[in-house]
Amino acid sequence: MSASALPFLRTAPPPPGAFEAHLGDLAVTVLVGVTGVGKSTALTALSGERFRVLPDRRRVTDAVMILPHAPQGVADREERFRLTAQYRDRHPGGMAHALGTLVGDTRHWGQRPVFDGLRGLDEVQYAAREYPGWRFVALGAPDAVRVRRLLGRADSFDRVGAGAAGHTLRAGLDALEGVEDVFTPAERDGLAALTAEGYTPTDVLAKVRIVVSERRHYDPAAAEAFLRTLPSHRALLLDTVAQDATQVGHAVRAWA
Template identity: 70%
Template sequence: MTLPLDHLYAAPPRGPHQARLADLPLTVLVGVTGVGKSTALGALRAASPQARVLPDRREVTDQVMILPLAGGPVTDRAERFRLTARYREQHPGGMAHALGTLTADTGYWGERPLFDGLRGLAEVQYAADTFPAWRFVALHAPDTVRVRRLLGRADTFDRVRGTAAAGSLRAQLDTLPGVDKVFTPADLGALAALEAEGHAPTDILAKTRIVVTERQHYDPDAAAAFLGTLPRQRALLLDTVTLSPGQVAAATQAWA
């Protein structure tokens, strides 16, 4: 089956220049929204122009996971989380399973492509156990930093429905479902203070909700802990607060 993804197919290999992604030594970035995966990939591309980066998680999610379930495009982040959770119920491993079903044109993608990326323990453990050739670079940033980065990147994809600020922003943050499982009172005070830096309360609420909702579906700490048990030649863990994008790229190149 031909997909609207460059040189990737939902069918078994049919020629000498096709291979299952499941069998290739894929380098996979691991991390939730706002940890710096896209920035790190940009630095890697600049340092290694020959690096081939597969269509990102969003594109694979749209074509392999969401479209068959919804019958059309879905832009609301909360609804996308619901649909991908439904996919995971049907296919343990979620995105790792979806990616592993695809066949790549190796004449276009090469034998060692990169992918952005996997999230959470279930995806990472499934990938590590099921695809022994895959290797993982896990990126980490605190949740408050992730909210700040989401506010700064102005991506139209980072939106959710029903986020309206009324009254105190600090009080509104307290009402977000599950927020107390992710942020401490001090964290919420720091997020509310972002309004003084010129960020709109509705944007702060929306970005905070994205981080909280994502945490309900993917636990980055559990994923990192699991990757820490793998041999170093299979997993590299990097902090994107203490390391610049260039340092992340250099560390990844040295490890690879």
Template identity: 65%
Template sequence: MSEPLPHLHTAPPHGPHEVPLAGLPLTVLVGVTGVGKSTALTALRAADPAARVLPDRREITDQVMILPLAGRPITDRAERFRLTARYREGHPGGMAQALGSLTADTRCWGQRPLFDGLRGLEEVRYAAQTFPGWRFVALHAPDAVRVRRLLGRADAFDRLENAPAGGNLRARLAALPGVDAVFTPAELDTLAALEGAGCSAADILARTGIVVSERQHYDPDAAAAFLRTLPPERALVLDTVALSPDQVAAAIRAWA
């Protein structure tokens, strides 16, 4: 079983240092897998060692969403997306609602923690409308770039079961359910060509499938468009292709 969240729980505050996250001025990173949230947080921590970063989305998902539904840890990304979608049927705010339900010990997390991260319009809109003290940094990168970044990070969590079998890689990529809504034929050609550049067919297929599956549940463009309607002191939108991680961290620190 996954470890409980450190110094965080779903019960009401029961001590002078405990505060609902709903009432703290969180800075929340917004973006889908592979846009550079973790890299940005690493750069932020290097620039400000005192920064307090809450347990990430994966850990909170495990404890608040998946374990109550499945009763065991789930590693397959497509199955996790399915279970989180099921959680959202009763909790329309998704991760925003899960995060806002937690109580934090401020001796550990401070008064202005950071969180990685929210995804999609529903989560972002719920958070912005429900928690007026929260502020948002949306990070963006094209889907093909995200696949290449996932290939480069070699995270064992980036797995996809039940991938299409048989045929060459290009044909298997084209057989991914929903792929046509995310990638053009030319982009699939480029991704298939990565097999000759040191990446395995299985890894390319898995990472592409993750990006496609995630886009079926979360629309990063709609989330960014909504954030641009908020006052500039509440939302910042950054392109992680145009900006280096250090530049992203500098922009966040200057805005904050």
């Protein structure tokens, strides 16, 4: 792993030297949630003098899981999901394993860095069990809200092949693999109606596909249910629809 990929971090071996530690041995605060739940708000609340923010999930994924197999990188979200699933098959805990085994320079990161983030029950359970010093801030939002947020943020990373939409957007939504496990017919009607707000059918279909694909790999509800079993000092759960960005920020700062 090159130094430019994850500054002040490296893979082991060798074991930690002076001023180094495995991240699994530090008091990491971890954001938990899938794309579009509002993690950026919590991250902003945690950023500052008290905490240093580690390279995010995307960069750790690239450095540890993607680039060793695809040196030119992978942009398509579906292909990234496939490669990260292969990593999870080899390393239970997936991203939690990848992050916890990295060695960090504590002169830069301190003892209480922040990471964005973990997803799904397997990652969260692994992290809570293997790294007792880690604490978790879980954020949730309904899947239809997540689609709207993805449409609104115009992140170049939110790319995935939209596929054939058929003659109508509604037909294209129905044709997505696994869509019936995430969105009811009525919710799909609402998603198809987003074109009346100026969004293109291609963009709507692509963002819905991201949400559906993530849900095939990660179950936010199961992760949140597990986190509710942890002591309150280890887990904070927030609904980013019931609470606006200001309220979320205040809650995170008060808890941290």
